Each structure stands twice: as structure tokens, then as C-alpha cells.
Amino acid sequence: MLVFIARRLFVSVWVFLASTVVIFFLATNIRDPLAAARQLPDNARESAIAEITERLHLEDPLIIRYFRWLGDVVLRGDLGENLRGQDVNTLLEESLTATLQLVVGATVLAIVVGVTIGVISALRQYSALDQTVTFLAFICFSLPLFWTATLLKDFMAIDFNDWLVEPEISWTFTIVLSVIAGLFGGSLVVGDRRTRLTVFAGTAVLTGALLRYLSATEWFADPGLGPAIVALTAIAGAAAFTALVSGLEWKPPLQAALIAAGLGIVAYFALEEVLDDPTLATIGLLALLTVGICFGVGWLLGGELYRRNAIPAAIFTGLFTGAVIFTDQMLTSFESYSESVAGRPISTIGAETPNYSGTFWQSGLDSFGHLALPTLALVLLSLAQYTRYTRASMLEVMNQDYVRTARAKGLGERAVVTRHVLRNGLIPITTLGAYDIGTILGGAVVTETAFGWRAMGTLLLTGIQEGDPMPIMAFFLVSGGAIVIFNMIADIVYAFLDPRIRLS
Structure with missing residues (x-):
């Protein structure tokens, strides 16, 4: 392993x-950096040209300028100055921070949701669900980003903010959404027509009743989950994660997950004062404590035989319960935050509300309100490719001989899917995900322009338009370096996903 990593690092450094x-x-010859200075009046032209020439060392040969730039980067970490004399290190730090906020969450969400939908679609091949997912995936993949951004700003921000003044759900919307939920629930069930119709009717009725309750109580104006919903969700999460990790037939993993959920519910009441206005460090510390405590619970209850399944079931349940509590605290602060921003919680432009100060939860809602639309726009476009790649990869693996052998030996369907099909089917997704995670650090120019974000894409575009090589090189250092690093990580992950691959 170490030899492989060292060899890849050596090759990657020279490629980079x-x-x-x-x-x-290319950056130094893309445009004349003195073009704007030559348009100045006579009394300012010569001094401006001389200043830019000295700042960018334009009088030196290109090879000398390159090695001067490389030396400053390697020895001092100095990326130089742009045409205006601004420190490129500062510009890069601001742009990279905005890009990480804008794109990383969207990419992770697209990968998780896309892979999940792709797996379900493959397991229900040629069903109504599979055909619907395929149809919607191609629609999302074909949407122009600038057009999607405009629609989201109009209907998901302006109209939604207006609707929050009197959040009443119409009967038409209730019926349509209930039917859609019923169709989705019925398509997930494997059984005869009567079973699917029963699930359809039950899901539709429950969805309709929930929507009418939310409308009657004006829940969207002052949302919150409350202790009962938090507890029920935590218990449901414990059952779901246990079924995913080990199945419900073994008691120790289920007991560990339920105890983890119970400890989370107790923490919901015990940490009320701590969670009133915490810091990011406090939230991170609580997450680490959750992992440690749940690891201990899984270790003790799993025993020698079931420890391998009990530990992840308990940890996943604990983190999920913490996420539910986090969401509840965020929703509880929604009304006060909405009032502080004049009833416009979903923003259409910028990364944050200027000069806004509030509690931890209110500041989080402010960030979420600015991230909601660009994140949704990026997810809609990325979701399709992950869904289709996962479905195709899963179907290919499901037809392999070793999968048929596993079923013939009597291995349960859950074990066949999770241990054999999904593990090997994720290899192409690993390649796609590594490339996407590497390229997202380069920003999204169209998204940034549509929603008024100044991030990595804007840094590159400004450098190209002004013929400024230093911002372009700063952009390439981050985006190119990320691509090299994450592709190397993908190669290492291959060996863990597929035992047939040897790093030697």
C-alpha cells in the first residue's frame, strides 16, 4: 500500500x-494585461502601464516568470498579486470558502440521493418506479442551468416567501401530492396488485391527513418537530439502520441501535440549555461524543458474534438521532429568523445577509436560506448522472455468476445486495464521484453568476477577462491539485471495494 501511494504521488507530482x-x-498569453491601462488618459497611462509591468514582471521572459512564480509558491506559499495589486492568497481563500459552501453540500447530497435512487431503481427494474425515475432523470439532465435557476428564484423563493405570510395548503395541492406519494409508496412494494393498491391508498390517505394538519395549524409559519416526533423518528431510524446493516432477525444489533436512539432522546432533554445557542465547536464535540458512546454500546451489546454489525448500527442511529435533534432546533428558530429578515427567509442572491447577527441557529438558517436555491439547482443536474450510472452498474453486477451463486447458496437478498452487488457496483461510481469532488473545487460559473456568488468560478472568469495570470494559476492550483489527489484516492478505494484488485 505504501509503495503504491508513494509511486502514485511521484507520478502525480510530475504530471501536476x-x-x-x-x-x-496559456494564462500569460490569453489576453493583454495592459489593455485596460492603455485606455487611460495620457497623464495616467504611462504610470499605470509601468506599475502593472513591474508588478507582473512583464519585462522578463516567460520562462523566468514561471520559475519565479513556482519558487514563490513552493518556498513561501505566495501566489502573488493581481493586476489591481490585491493579494491573490486572500482572494483565493475567500473564493474557496464560498465554493465549499456552495458546491460541496450539493455534490454530497447528489451522490447520496442519486446512488440510493439508482439502487432502488435497479432492484425494481422495468417497474413503474424504474420507468418514472428514468424519465425524470433524463428531464433533470436536460435542464439548462440558467433556466432552472430563474425558475427556482421565481417560484421557490419569491412565491414561497409570499406564501409563508399565510401558509395555507390548498385542497388541489393536497390531492395531487397525496396521489404522487401513494404512487411512490405503491411502486416500492413487491407483491400482487391488491397489496400495491393497499399501500397506495394508505400512503395517500396518510399524506393527505398530514398536509391538512400542517395547513390547519399553520405549521410552516412556526415549524418544529417536538419530543414525540423526535423520539418516533429516532426509533424508526434505529430499525431502518439495523435492517440495512444486519437485518432484523438478529437481536444484539437492534438492541444496540435502540439504546443509541434512547440515549439520543435523553440527550434531547438533558442538553436543552447547551443547545439553546451553541457554537460550531460544541456541535462537533457532541458529534464525536456520540460516535464514541455508540461505539461502546455496539461493542458491549454485540459480543464476539454480532459486534461487527452492532457497532455500525449503533453509530449510524446515534448520528441520525443527533441530526434529527439538530433539525428540530433549527426549525424552532425559524419564526424569529424569518421576522428578522422581513419575512424573506429564502434568498435569491448572495452568500449571506449583509451585517446579519443572530444566534447559532438563526445564522445557520441564514446560510441555509442562501444555499437552498443554488444547491437545489446543482442537485437536479447532478442527480441524474449518479442515478443512471448506479442503476446501470447495479444491473451489470446482478447478472454476474458470483451473484447467482450467492443466491443459490441461500444467502439472504439483503446480504446479496449489500455485500456483493452494491459493493462491486460502486466501483464506477467511485470514479465518477472522485472526479466530481475534484472538479467542484473549481466552482460553478453559471450558478455563481445566477445567484450572485463570488467564488472560484468568478475568480477564474475575472482572471480570463482581464488577462490576469495570477488568479488563473491560483484557480488551477486548487482545482488541478484536487483532481490529482481525489483520483489517487479513488484508485486506493478500488482495492477495498473489489478484492480482485491488488495495488501491487
Whole structure:
């Protein structure tokens, strides 16, 4: 393993250095950096040209300028100054922070949701659910981003903010959404027509009743989950994670997950004062404590025989319960936050409300309100490719001989899917995910422009338009380096997913 990593690092460093040479020569010749200075009046033209020439060392040969830039980066971590004399390190830090806020969450959400839908679609091949998912995936993949952004700003922000003044759900919307939920629930069930119709009717009725209750209580104006919903959700999560990890036929993993959920419910009341206005460090510390405590619960209750299943079931349940409590605290602060921003909680432009100060939860809602639309726009486009890739990969693996052998030996369907099909089917997704995670650090120019974000894409676009090589090189250092690193990580992950692959 160490030899493989060292070899890949050695090759990657030389590939990356060669790429910097190419990009530097392209960046310095893409546009005349003195074009704007030459348009100045006579009394200011010569001094401006001389200043830019000295700042960018335009009088030196390109090869000398490249090695001066490389030396500053390697020895001092200095990315230089742009045409205006601004420190590129500062510009890069601000742009990278905005990009991480904007794109990382969208990419992770697209991967998790896309892979999940792709797995379900493959397991229900040629069913109504599979055909619906395929149809919607192609629609989402075909949507122009700028058009999607405009629609989201109009209907998901402006109209939604207006609706929050009197959050009443119409009967038409209730009926339509109930039917859609019923169709989705019925399509997930494997059985005869009577079973699917029963699930359809039950899901539709429950959805309709829930929507009418939320409308009558004006829940959306002052939302919150409350102790009962938090407890029920935690218990349901314990059962779901146990079924996913080990199945419900073994008691120790289920007991560990239920105890983890119970400890989370107790913490919901015991930490009320701590969670009133915490810090990000406090939330991180609580997450680490959750992992440690749940690990101990799984270790003790799992025993020698079931420890391998009990530990992840308990940890997943504990983190899920913590996420539910986090969501409840965030929703409880929604009304006060909405009043502080004049009833416009969903923003259409920018990364944050200027000069806004509030509690931890209110600041989180402010960030979420600014991230909601661009995240949704990016997820709609990325979701389709992960769904289709996962479905195709799963179907290919499901037809392999070793999967038929596993079923013939009597192995349960859950074990066949999770241990054999999904594990090997994730290899192409690993390649796609590693590439996407590497490229997201380069930003999303169209999304940033549509929603008024100044991030990595804007840094690159400004550098190209002004013929400024230093911001372009700063952009390439981050995006190119991320692609090299994450592709190397993908190669290492291959060996863990597929035992047939050997790093040697």
C-alpha cells in the first residue's frame, strides 16, 4: 500500500508540474494585461502601464516568470498579486470558502440521493418506479442551468416567501401530492396488485391527513418537530439502520441501535440549555461524543458474534438521532429568523445577509436560506448522472455468476445486495464521484453568476477577462491539485471495494 501511494504521488507530482507549465503559458498569453491601462488618459497611462509591468514582471521572459512564480509558491506559499495589486492568497481563500459552501453540500447530497435512487431503481427494474425515475432523470439532465435557476428564484423563493405570510395548503395541492406519494409508496412494494393498491391508498390517505394538519395549524409559519416526533423518528431510524446493516432477525444489533436512539432522546432533554445557542465547536464535540458512546454500546451489546454489525448500527442511529435533534432546533428558530429578515427567509442572491447577527441557529438558517436555491439547482443536474450510472452498474453486477451463486447458496437478498452487488457496483461510481469532488473545487460559473456568488468560478472568469495570470494559476492550483489527489484516492478505494484488485 505504501509503495503504491508513494509511486502514485511521484507520478502525480510530475504530471501536476507539467500541467502548471502549460497553464502558465496559456494564462500569460490569453489576453493583454495592459489593455485596460492603455485606455487611460495620457497623464495616467504611462504610470499605470509601468506599475502593472513591474508588478507582473512583464519585462522578463516567460520562462523566468514561471520559475519565479513556482519558487514563490513552493518556498513561501505566495501566489502573488493581481493586476489591481490585491493579494491573490486572500482572494483565493475567500473564493474557496464560498465554493465549499456552495458546491460541496450539493455534490454530497447528489451522490447520496442519486446512488440510493439508482439502487432502488435497479432492484425494481422495468417497474413503474424504474420507468418514472428514468424519465425524470433524463428531464433533470436536460435542464439548462440558467433556466432552472430563474425558475427556482421565481417560484421557490419569491412565491414561497409570499406564501409563508399565510401558509395555507390548498385542497388541489393536497390531492395531487397525496396521489404522487401513494404512487411512490405503491411502486416500492413487491407483491400482487391488491397489496400495491393497499399501500397506495394508505400512503395517500396518510399524506393527505398530514398536509391538512400542517395547513390547519399553520405549521410552516412556526415549524418544529417536538419530543414525540423526535423520539418516533429516532426509533424508526434505529430499525431502518439495523435492517440495512444486519437485518432484523438478529437481536444484539437492534438492541444496540435502540439504546443509541434512547440515549439520543435523553440527550434531547438533558442538553436543552447547551443547545439553546451553541457554537460550531460544541456541535462537533457532541458529534464525536456520540460516535464514541455508540461505539461502546455496539461493542458491549454485540459480543464476539454480532459486534461487527452492532457497532455500525449503533453509530449510524446515534448520528441520525443527533441530526434529527439538530433539525428540530433549527426549525424552532425559524419564526424569529424569518421576522428578522422581513419575512424573506429564502434568498435569491448572495452568500449571506449583509451585517446579519443572530444566534447559532438563526445564522445557520441564514446560510441555509442562501444555499437552498443554488444547491437545489446543482442537485437536479447532478442527480441524474449518479442515478443512471448506479442503476446501470447495479444491473451489470446482478447478472454476474458470483451473484447467482450467492443466491443459490441461500444467502439472504439483503446480504446479496449489500455485500456483493452494491459493493462491486460502486466501483464506477467511485470514479465518477472522485472526479466530481475534484472538479467542484473549481466552482460553478453559471450558478455563481445566477445567484450572485463570488467564488472560484468568478475568480477564474475575472482572471480570463482581464488577462490576469495570477488568479488563473491560483484557480488551477486548487482545482488541478484536487483532481490529482481525489483520483489517487479513488484508485486506493478500488482495492477495498473489489478484492480482485491488488495495488501491487
